[in-house]
Amino acid sequence: MMKKFWSGAILATYMVGSQANADYSRHEEAKAFVDRMVKQHKFDAKMVESWLAQAEKKQAILDAISRPAEKTKPWFEYRKIFLDNDRIQQGVAFWKENEKTLITVSERYGVDPAIIVAIIGVETRYGRHMGSYRVIDALTTLGFDYPPRSEFFRKQLEELFLLAREQKQNPLDLKGSYAGAMGYGQFIPSSYRHYARDFDGDGVADIWTNKNDAIASVANYFKAHGWQSGQPVFVRAKVKGKVDESLVNSTARPTMTIAELRKKGVEPASSVAADQSASLLSYVQEDGDEYWLGFNNFYVITRYNRSQLYAMAVWQLSEAIKEARKA
Numbered sequence: 004m005m006k007k008f009w010s011g012a013i014l015a016t017y018m019v020g021s022q023a024n025a026d027y028s029r030h031e032e033a034k035a036f037v038d039r040m041v042k043q044h045k046f047d048a049k050m051v052e053s054w055l056a057q058a059e060k061k062q063a064i065l066d067a068i069s070r071p072a073e074k075t076k077p078w079f080e081y082r083k084i085f086l087d088n089d090r091i092q093q094g095v096a097f098w099k100e101n102e103k104t105l106i107t108v109s110e111r112y113g114v115d116p117a118i119i120v121a122i123i124g125v126e127t128r129y130g131r132h133m134g135s136y137r138v139i140d141a142l143t144t145l146g147f148d149y150p151p152r153s154e155f156f157r158k159q160l161e162e163l164f165l166l167a168r169e170q171k172q173n174p175l176d177l178k179g180s181y182a183g184a185m186g187y188g189q190f191i192p193s194s195y196r197h198y199a200r201d202f203d204g205d206g207v208a209d210i211w212t213n214k215n216d217a218i219a220s221v222a223n224y225f226k227a228h229g230w231q232s233g234q235p236v237f238v239r240a241k242v243k244g245k246v247d248e249s250l251v252n253s254t255a256r257p258t259m260t261i262a263e264l265r266k267k268g269v270e271p272a273s274s275v276a277a278d279q280s281a282s283l284l285s286y287v288q289e290d291g292d293e294y295w296l297g298f299n300n301f302y303v304i305t306r307y308n309r310s311q312l313y314a315m316a317v318w319q320l321s322e323a324i325k326e327a328r329k330a
């Protein structure tokens with residue numbers, strides 16, 4: 004039920020004819036959204052209303068957001084999704100095909116090429132699955148019809164229109180995941196605007212079709228979030244006695260040093276400097292919990308995706324690809 008019947012509704016009727024299912028230009032939150040685009044970003048109101056009217060509500064998107072793998076699977080199952088032999092071999096091939104770019108980008112941004120390759124491998128299987136939803140459908144469906152995160156996704160919708168203007172694209176043409184993530188590295192619109200890079204200098208940061216731009220963009224994201232080249236990501240931990248549960252599984256920036264963790268009965272399984280900060284993490288294996296220490300670079304991976312399972316999968320895939328390259 005619409006609380007207000009505002010003038011835009013009249014416009015909508017002539018703009019798109021009859022769109023029976025959920026015309027987002029008539030949504031009760033639409034007016035405030037359009038006003039913001041006009042006042043803050045100088046968009047044309049009719050243009051924004053027209054885009055909203057042409058967006059489609061997709062039940063599949065609402066279904067998908069309710070069941071991400073990292074929320075429902077224990078580590079020993081989650082890892083199988085990303086650490087299969089195909090993904091490792093495809094990673095070796097992707098590295099070989101893009102070696103020149105990876106070397107240059109890695110030097111320029113100070114990010115290990117294996118991590119860049121692994122991110123693209125986990126996100127889209129090296130560009131094979133970049134998402135076939137229209138980003139506008141994803142962001143309107145979630146921004147207007149998914150109350151738990153509507154504010155976040157409406158903000159991304161705003162960013163999408165800004166991105167489209169900057170990249171001289173039609174926002175109705177852009178494709179991505181059910182959550183509006185785009186291209187090889189699956190950047191949401193705000194990340195795209197802030198971190199995507201035009202590596203080949205043709206004037207467009209194209210992470211949909213240009214692997215060079217995509218590789219530089221992932222590296223730039225990591226650099227901007229504090230990746231430290233050559234520093235550890237994870238090491239296994241040995242835990243003596245009962246661990247204080249409040250110490251475990253924080254994805255905040257690590258603050259406890261190895262020296263402090265030692266006092267709590269936590270010991271790195273391989274040599275690490277005593278003043279290095281780490282987070283203690285547990286991962287559920289079939290035969291019980293496995294403890295790990297995650298360092299600053301672990302934290303940086305969680306800036307890409309907050310799941311600690313995701314961070315471990317990316318790192319283990321990067322290690323597996325490095326190993327397979329030697330073979």
Ligand SMILES: [Ca+2]
Nearest residue numbers: 201203205207
């Ligand atoms: Ca480019």
